[in-house]
Structures are given as structure tokens and as C-alpha cells.
Amino acid sequence: xxxFIVRRLIITMPQLIVLSLVVFILASMMPGDALTGQxxxxxxxxxxxxxxxRLGLNNPWYIQYGxxxxxxxxxxxxxxxxxxxxVTDLMWDRMVNTFWLSLISVFFIYALxxxxxxISGRWNDKLIDQxxxxxxxxxxxxxxxIFALVTLWVFGFQxxxxxxxxxxxxxxxxxxxxxxxxKIHHLLLPGLSIALIGLVGTVQYxxxxxxxxxQKDFIITARAKGAPEQxxxxxxxxxNSVLPIAAFFGYEITMLIxxxxxxxxxxxxxxxxxxxxxxxxxxxxxVVTALVLLFGLAAILGALLSDIIxxxxxxxxxxx
Amino acid sequence: MSKTxxxxxxxxxxxxxxxxxxxxxxxxxxxxxxxxVLAIVGESGSGKSATAFSLMGLHNRAKIEGEILFKGRDxxxxxxxxxxxxxxxxxxxxxxxxxxxxxxxxxxxxxxxEVLLLHKKDMSKQERRDxxxxxxxxxGLPRPERVVDQFPHELSGGMRQRVIIAIAxxxxxxxxxxxxxxxxxxxxxxxxxxxxxxxLKDDLNSGVILITHxxxxxxxxxxxxxVMYAGQIVEIADVESLFVNPQHPYTRSLLSSVPATDFAQDxxxxxxxxxxxxxxxPREGCRFKERIPWIEDTAHEEDPxxxxxxxxxxxxxxxxxxFYFPEESKEEQTNGVTES
Numbered sequence: 001x002x003x004f005i006v007r008r009l010i011i012t013m014p015q016l017i018v019l020s021l022v023v024f025i026l027a028s029m030m031p032g033d034a035l036t037g038q039x040x041x042x043x044x045x046x047x048x049x050x051x052x053x054r055l056g057l058n059n060p061w062y063i064q065y066g067x068x069x070x071x072x073x074x075x076x077x078x079x080x081x082x083x084x085x086x087v088t089d090l091m092w093d094r095m096v097n098t099f100w101l102s103l104i105s106v107f108f109i110y111a112l113x114x115x116x117x118x119i120s121g122r123w124n125d126k127l128i129d130q131x132x133x134x135x136x137x138x139x140x141x142x143x144x145x146i147f148a149l150v151t152l153w154v155f156g157f158q159x160x161x162x163x164x165x166x167x168x169x170x171x172x173x174x175x176x177x178x179x180x181x182x183k184i185h186h187l188l189l190p191g192l193s194i195a196l197i198g199l200v201g202t203v204q205y206x207x208x209x210x211x212x213x214x215q216k217d218f219i220i221t222a223r224a225k226g227a228p229e230q231x232x233x234x235x236x237x238x239x240n241s242v243l244p245i246a247a248f249f250g251y252e253i254t255m256l257i258x259x260x261x262x263x264x265x266x267x268x269x270x271x272x273x274x275x276x277x278x279x280x281x282x283x284x285x286x287v288v289t290a291l292v293l294l295f296g297l298a299a300i301l302g303a304l305l306s307d308i309i310x311x312x313x314x315x316x317x318x319x320x
Numbered sequence: 321m322s323k324t325x326x327x328x329x330x331x332x333x334x335x336x337x338x339x340x341x342x343x344x345x346x347x348x349x350x351x352x353x354x355x356x357v358l359a360i361v362g363e364s365g366s367g368k369s370a371t372a373f374s375l376m377g378l379h380n381r382a383k384i385e386g387e388i389l390f391k392g393r394d395x396x397x398x399x400x401x402x403x404x405x406x407x408x409x410x411x412x413x414x415x416x417x418x419x420x421x422x423x424x425x426x427x428x429x430x431x432x433x434e435v436l437l438l439h440k441k442d443m444s445k446q447e448r449r450d451x452x453x454x455x456x457x458x459x460g461l462p463r464p465e466r467v468v469d470q471f472p473h474e475l476s477g478g479m480r481q482r483v484i485i486a487i488a489x490x491x492x493x494x495x496x497x498x499x500x501x502x503x504x505x506x507x508x509x510x511x512x513x514x515x516x517x518x519x520l521k522d523d524l525n526s527g528v529i530l531i532t533h534x535x536x537x538x539x540x541x542x543x544x545x546x547v548m549y550a551g552q553i554v555e556i557a558d559v560e561s562l563f564v565n566p567q568h569p570y571t572r573s574l575l576s577s578v579p580a581t582d583f584a585q586d587x588x589x590x591x592x593x594x595x596x597x598x599x600x601x602p603r604e605g606c607r608f609k610e611r612i613p614w615i616e617d618t619a620h621e622e623d624p625x626x627x628x629x630x631x632x633x634x635x636x637x638x639x640x641x642x643f644y645f646p647e648e649s650k651e652e653q654t655n656g657v658t659e660s
Binding site: 216217221224225229236240314316 | 376378400401403404405406407408409412413415417420421422423424425426434435438439471473484487
């Protein structure tokens with residue numbers, strides 16, 4: 001088990017190196033550099049050239065890459081042009097916000113999706129299953145950003161049950177009960193919107209796996225042992241059906257972190273996704289580079305997490 | 321005289337296709353004594369597995385009529401909660417394909433332990449584990465204390481079938497139903513598994529219903545044989561009379577379809593056609609009629625019944641008296657019967 005995890009961790013190393021290279025090359029291909037447009041146009045080209053030399057911008061690319069990677073490894077992503085502050089400081093709050101949004105979305109996806117999938121699979125082709133399956137088709141067909149707009153309009157503006165922007169009400173003491181409640185209140189609507197659309201894949205996967213598994217021979221074996229139906233579902237069918245969901249868990253998280261971009265924008269939720277869009281529009285390259293690197297990192301870690309979870313639930317995967 | 325363990329009276333198992341019910345097992349009556357091995361043979365689709373599944377109450381949406389008297393108690397259509405007390409306990413089953421019959425995500429020990437957990441509530445976890453190891457040893461698995469913590473994919477087909485047998489005998493069942501227990505195994509392993517089953521049967525003094533289409537297995541194991549065709553029993557006899565003196569055209573066709581090792585036969589007999597599907601079963605007259613078209617219609621009974629032609633030897637329909645293989649001429653046929 002541990003051998004497998006260590007081996008899997010070693011495999012991520014070259015992935016990380018390739019990712020950082022790609023991000024660096026993309027960044028250096030973008031027009032302009034740290035000095036373009038930041039300086040008084042009246043300064044002589046010689047002075048600029050002097051600065052370039054001093055900042056290492058005339059070095060060969062591999063030395064620049066080395067400098068950049070060293071900085072990144074120490075948590076230094078450079079300066080944001082727009083906010084005039086270190087990217088790391090800028091991202092930290094946003095990351096925390098996105099983390100909570102993703103967490104609450106994942107929570108709702110599994111808290112709602114797994115029971116729906118189980119019900120749908122267990123009573124397949126009954127009315128309840130047809131209702132759930134019908135919902136999943138609708139969910140597949142609905143783009144998340146449209147759905148988010150509609151929920152925002154209905155529950156945010158029409159009914160006024162939820163705040164329509166921000167991550168917390170202003171004027172509250174951080175750490176107080178009201179502050180936490182306000183945070184949760186701000187998270188609920190975007191979280192639910194993401195979950196209600198995001199869960200359809202989980203529901204359909206689980207349903208078809210359960211329908212498949214319940215006809216397997218080992219289920220007949222379990223019945224022949226005299227196991228009651230509830231036990232058959234809990235011990236035999238569910239565990240075997242949940243494998244693809246477990247395998248998908250890591251990717252799900254990645255998708256949430258990177259995929260909440262539109263939702264964060266729509267709800268004016270100050271997360272990484274909203275920051276990403278703003279930074280692209282304002283050509284805040286240092287921030288864009290840092291975010292692309294982080295999203296890539298999230299994808300690699302998500303895959304790693306998926307593999308580890310799968311190896312825990314499925315003994316056949318474990319590498320000797 | 322041994323006691324009657326199981327008495328099946330007029331068992332009919334029907335499945336719904338569209339709006340109508342079709343009987344896959346049609347009016348089957350059988351009985352089984354303690355420590356007796358009854359083989360049920362027939363082609364695929366003849367209803368032999370459906371009969372076994374009816375006994376275990378494993379059919380999901382089937383209509384079961386008739387009586388299944390197990391130790392005098394009717395267990396047909398027993399509610400699942402009551403049936404669950406019997407299954408895996410007093411009646412247990414060995415399955416055809418050991419590669420798929422075990423849960424791939426559960427340790428062997430837990431899969432054996434489950435049947436103990438369900439029926440022997442007072443056993444502790446440690447006792448279940450110890451007894452599982454004992455059972456694995458009993459069914460001839462090497463290093464049982466290692467196997468108990470392994471997963472099915474780590475074992476070979478023959479070993480897995482031994483595990484399934486261990487599960488089946490865990491609660492010392494009085495009736496063991498083996499549904500093609502050796503079909504998926506290598507020939508060398510088949511013999512070992514059959515030896516093991518016979519040994520266990522004698523140990524436990526239990527009755528065995530052996531479902532198979534392998535006549536070699538029948539000759540090896542069975543005391544009595546019931547031949548099924550299209551949901552009905554067409555012939556039932558002691559194993560010796562059936563092999564020495566087969567009567568029903570279907571039985572004779574089956575027996576002559578088996579390759580002999582003495583090369584005396586240069587061509588194997590092939591039964592014409594296929595077993596009709598459930599929906600297209602002929603419900604009137606002799607069901608085997610279509611597959612022996614060279615026999616005159618008058619040879620068949622209108623409503624074929626089982627006839628006792630000698631002690632404990634029953635044959636359905638009168639066509640057996642007129643049957644001959646198309647390869648032989650009609651005259652040869654009469655000699656053929658008297659010879660055997």
C-alpha cells in the first residue's frame with residue numbers, strides 16, 4: 001500500500017517539472033515584460049536596458065527559468081502589476097475562499113448525488129428512477145453559467161434569501177459566530193448551484209454501476225448465503241459500484257477549483273476563478289502565470305488523490 | 321430406509337415476458353433422499369438451472385406454483401426473510417463460475433465469515449476467522465491461514481471453486497445444490513472437485529442435487545438421474561438403468577452425442593435443431609417432437625405423461641417405443657434396442 005503511494009508520488013515529480021516548463025514558456029511568450037508600460041516613457045532606453053540587465057531579463061531562458069522556479073518553490077510568484085502587492089499575498093485570501101466554495105460544492109454533490117444514484121439504481125425503471133434520470137438529463141443539458149444566473153436572479157434578487165455577491169457581509173469581526181454564519185450564507189447559493197448541476201455525472205455513474213452490479217454472480221452468491229437485501233446493497237453492491245466515483249473524486253475536486261471560474265464571476269465571489277478572469281482582462285501576467293501553475297498543480301494532485309483512493313477501495317489496483 | 325429430504329410436487333416456475341407468463345419449469349415432480357445424489361441433466365435452456373434457483377428462492381420476478389417440501393415443510397413462495405434463514409444454512413448452493421461468484425473486493429475470510437455471521441449469531445469474530453481457516457483446510461486449500469486474508473483475484477479458478485464449496489458447507493447443509501460445479505474448470509481440476517464434493521457429502525450426510533450437462537460427471541457422481549427437456553422431466557431413472565438402458569429419444573440422443581474414447585463411432589450424433597426459446601416452447605403434445613421429425617406423428621402421445629417402464633424408471637411420452645436414429649435403418653433400430 002505505502003509502496004504504491006510512494007511510487008505514485010515519484011511519478012508526479014516529472015509531471016510537475018513539465019508543468020512548470022510549459023507555464024514558464026507560455027509566460028515568456030506573452031508580449032511585454034516587467035518593465036513594459038510600468039515606467040515613465042521619458043526614461044532613456046539605456047536606463048531601461050540597465051534595469052533589464054539588473055533584473056536578469058537578458059539572461060538565457062534556462063537561467064531565467066531557474067530563477068523563476070527557485071522563486072516559486074519559495075512561494076514567490078512576483079508582483080501583481082495591478083494590485084502592486086506580491087502575488088502570493090494576493091492569492092492567499094482568494095485561495096481560501098475558493099477552497100471553501102469547492103468544499104461546500106463537493107459536500108452537496110456527494111450528499112445529494114450518492115443517495116440519488118443509489119435510489120435510482122436500486123429501483124431502476126420505477127417512477128422514482130425515471131424522475132431522477134429525467135433530472136440528470138436536464139442537468140446535463142443546462143450550462144452551469146446559465147443555471148447560476150437563474151438561481152442568482154430567483155433566490156438572490158426575487159426572493160432575497162441569499163446575498164448576491166461577496167464572500168462575507170461587511171463590518172463583521174473575523175472569527176466571530178456572525179462572521180462564520182455570514183460566510184456560510186454567502187457560500188450556500190453558489191455551492192448549491194454548482195452541486196445541482198455537478199452531481200448529474202455522479203448520479204448517472206452510480207446508477208448504471210448499481211444496475212450493472214446487481215446482476216453480477218457474486219450478488220446471487222450473497223443471496224444464496226441468506227443475506228438480507230439491505231446487507232446485499234450495503235456490503236456487496238454499493239462498494240463495488242462506488243469504484244468509478246471514488247476514482248473520479250480527485251478529478252472532481254480539480255474541476256471544481258478550476259471550473260468555478262464562471263460561477264465566481266457571476267456571484268462576484270472573490271475566489272481564484274474571479275481573480276483569474278480579472279487578471280487576464282487586465283494583463284496581470286504574474287497573477288495569470290501563478291494561477292495557471294496552481295490549476296495545473298491541482299490537476300496533478302487530483303489525479304494523485306484519485307489513484308490513491310482507488311487503490312484503497314479496490315485491492316486489484318494495488319501494485320506489488 | 322433413508323428419509324426423504326426433499327419432495328417437489330408439480331413445480332412450475334414461470335417468467336413474465338411482456339404481458340404473459342411462460343413456464344420455464346413445467347410441472348416438475350422430484351424427490352431426494354438423505355445422502356443421495358440426484359443429477360438433473362439437459363441442454364442449456366432445458367430448465368435445470370431454473371429448477372435449482374426455484375428451490376433456493378433466488379428468482380426475482382418469477383411465479384412459482386406447486387410445492388417444494390423440504391423436510392416436510394413447504395418452502396415454495398416463502399417470504400424472503402424466512403427463506404434467508406434456510407438459504408446458506410440448511411440448503412446451500414455451489415455455483416457454476418468461480419471466477420465471478422466471489423465478491424472481488426472482499427477478503428476470502430470475510431466471504432466465508434459472512435455466511436457464519438448470518439446463521440451462527442453467537443460466533444465471535446475470532447471464532448469465525450478460525451472456523452473459516454478450518455473450512456479452507458477442509459476443502460483442501462494449501463496454506464489456509466494465508467488464503468483467508470487474500471482476495472479472489474489472487475487465487476486460481478480451482479482454488480476459488482474450493483472457496484465457494486467452503487462457503488456452501490460452512491453451516492453443514494442438509495441439501496446441497498450444485499449448479500454445474502465443474503463446467504468452468506480444467507478437466508484435471510474437475511476430478512478433484514468432484515472427489516471433494518463426494519467426500520463432503522458423505523461426511524455431512526446431505527442430499528445433493530447436481531445440475532449438469534456433462535454426462536461424465538453424472539456417471540461419476542449421481543445415484544439417480546432426471547433428464548429435463550424444455551422445462552419437463554422426460555426420463556428419470558437410477559444412474560445405471562439410465563446409462564445401460566436409456567429410453568426417451570432425448571436421453572438416447574444425448575448419450576450418443578458424447579464422444580466415445582474407443583473410436584468405435586466414427587461420427588457423433590448431432591441432435592437436430594436447438595432447444596426452443598421460452599416463448600416458443602411447444603405447449604401441447606410431445607415437446608421433443610420437432611427435433612425428431614422422422615418419427616411419425618402417431619408415435620407421440622397427445623398429452624404426454626410419465627410412464628413407469630420398470631421399477632423407478634419413468635419415461636415421458638410413448639414415442640420412445642418407436643424411436644430410431646436416422647443414421648440407422650428402421651430394422652436395425654429394433655435390434656439396437658434389444659442389444660442394449
